[in-house]
Amino acid sequence: MNRFTYTIVWYCLLPIVFLYLLKRIIKDPQYKRGFWQRLGFIPKQYKPCIHIHCASLGEVNAAAGLIQQLIETYPDSSILVTNSTPAGATRIDALFGTQVLQLMAPIDLSIFVNRFSRKLNSKCSIFTEVEIWPNWLASLTKQQTKLMLVNARLSDKSYRNYAKWGSVFKHAFLRFDWITAQTQNDLENYQKFGVNRVSAVGNLKFDIQLPQTLSQQTLDLMQSHQLNRPIWIAASVHPSEYQIIVQAHLALLKQIPDALLLIAPRHKERFDEVAEYLNSENVNYQRRSRQQAVTQSDHVWLIDSMGELINFYAIADIAFVGGSLVAKGGHNPLEPAALSKPILMGPDRVNCEDICRMLVQAGAMFDVDSAVSIETRLMDLFKSENHYHQAALAANKVVMQNQGAVHSSMNHIRNILG
Known part of the structure; x- marks a missing residue:
């Protein structure tokens, strides 16, 4: 499967995606948060920023130490975090408040991600764990954004599943300027897709920060x-x-x-x-x-x-x-x-x-x-x-x-x- 076919599949699934979001909004009004952002509508043009995507609560907790280091290391740059769930967004608010900007991530269709990426204007986008979105990554590449995948996982089972999709995910992996994998086995599975810019550095989750209070x-x-x-x-x-x-x-x-x-x-x-x-x-x-x-x-x-x-x-x-x-x-x-x-x-x-x-x-x-x-x-x-x-x-x-x-x-x- 190539990216064109992947996109056609997404368009076919879009009504189901909207029904799912509607169902979640009815059950949990917090899912209203950033609804238009999911469709690529960002309220303003951002200055060049460092962007990190953490899908939900678990990814936020794992990346919290890294986000704090980004804040301290680049005080003159805006740090912008995207999330896929309101639980992740709420956790970002609780951990960092006004120290970071927060947006909801776009649905992975070119019509949405292209608009989102232009307004996002990130000089570096950092994705976490298994967040591989082929259209969004392609869009960011067009914007000449540096791309990194951190705390990356790719088990043997996941490798086999991604391989079934043909070239679409291989090309997505190759867009990253660097991948930091959790284990040597993860690294070797990325290399099977032709990825050379990869190293095994351990799991961010071990660098846990306990609250001072x-x-x-x-x-x-x-x-x-x-x-x-x-x-x-x-x-x-x-x-x-x-x-x-x-x-x-x-x-x-x-x-x-x-x-x-x-x-x-x-x-x-x-x-x-x-x-x-x-x-x-x-x-x-x-x-x-x-x-x-x-x-x-x-x-x-x-x-x-x-x-x-x-x-x-x-x-x-x-x-x-x-x-x-x-x-x-x-x-x-x-x-x-x-x-x-x-x-x-x-x-x-x-x-x-x-x-x-x-x-x-x-x-x-x-x-x-x-x-x-x-x-x-x-x-x-x-x-x-x-x-x-x-x-x-x-x-x-x-x-x-x-x-x-x-x-x-x-x-x-x-x-x-x-």
């Missing part, structure tokens, strides 16, 4: 809710996953009656759904959004808020990372690892398999696949102080030993910008 926020939470009890968190959980988590906790309560579960759904539209399930199971719980104190009679704290997850990782003793008991590929376990928390994850970890392999080999992460295995592993960690501390120290050690990708990526950006 985290210690005080953690202390405030512990004191205001009297949380001197065994606590575990199930973070970023999905439907068909939170039910398993709650059942595991109910079993745990028979052995550790004062244990507290913090459960944080991945998407806010699931908050009420999880609350209804807790009601159906006759579980005593509090909702974070109600700002009421958690008491000893509460067995679950439903984290129905956004942007606070790291605070709740910090107060927990053990972390389960979601999207791994269902077919979602698993979410990033490095925040709890950086906070020295033993980690539980299910078998579906394709989105972070290299990170998980390191944590498992170090003895910091444990495999679970059911309510029974979760309860068994929790019991082991809560009851064995020695085992708990070994896992906690190992988790932090893995993070510390694999940092440096931000520094290496910045060196390549400097070379490109001159």
